[in-house]
Amino acid sequence: MKPEFLSIHPDVQSALDQGRPVVALESTIITHGMPYPANVRTAIEVEEIVRANGAVPATIAVIDGRIAVGLSTDALENLATASGVVKASGRDLAAVMTRGGSAGTTVSATMRIAALAGIRIFATGGVGGVHRGAQETFDVSADLVELGRTAVTVVCAGVKSILDIPLTLEYLETQRVPVIAAGSDDFPAFYTRSSGLKADHRLDTPEEMARAIAIHGQLGTGTGILIANPIPEADALDPAFIDGMIADAVAAATEQGIGRKELTPFLLARINELSGGTSLKANIALVKNNVALAARIAAALEA
8 A cells, every 4th residue: 555545663663674463453432432531541552451461562543544553652642532533434535634634443444454455363352243034134244255355363351241142153254254253162252252153263262273374374264264262251240240231231232323433432432321331341351361362363473
């Protein structure tokens, strides 16, 4: 991509040039996923965790019409507090950049940009999926489509239980995306350690996961890999507790006519409100857990 459109932080570029491990991080968690100041505090702490586990963090966003791969602390703070910052999936990037706007990048946009920059590992909270009622709405996240066409490994805590998890796993199978659970036989559901569904595959160490990524790449499949890392047991929420709040949040969204890209931020904010902040604490814990694992995988991949 032309330099006028893409800015890579010197620390990230140096690591890429030297073959050192880099972990991509998305920015909608900053702009739309968490309230201030928890968003910027979490973003800074997450980057520190990546470094502590042997990799270089590369938070990705659109800043004033240019893609930024790697942000300074001041840039993180500005992104967390600026007005008019939009949520951009892969399809939105060109339009946002044309008008000189700023955006937090979703999983799909971050994957696309990471691939352009040469970054193979990306950590996030949870990926999007097939929404409940998709048989009528056709609401399927672009994250799943991107996983089917972009060779970046995504480490997450499964998919949010606000989604239709069985249909999401079916869609990933159709897209030929390997789904690997980290140290578990079950596929996790973001706030909870198990969705009640079995994962396709289980691997227990970062070294095993790095080897699977390397072999998958050599096979030339061309798809991403989804590594589902369960939330730490101490931070997991009770399934009945969270499922009740999800049902209430979904009902409120339906009543207010909220859908498309506004739906997930609305549901997360509503669930945080209903849970008295408990869900936000769980969200922060699982993100930190995911980036630590992603950094260890990246280090093993570059060893």
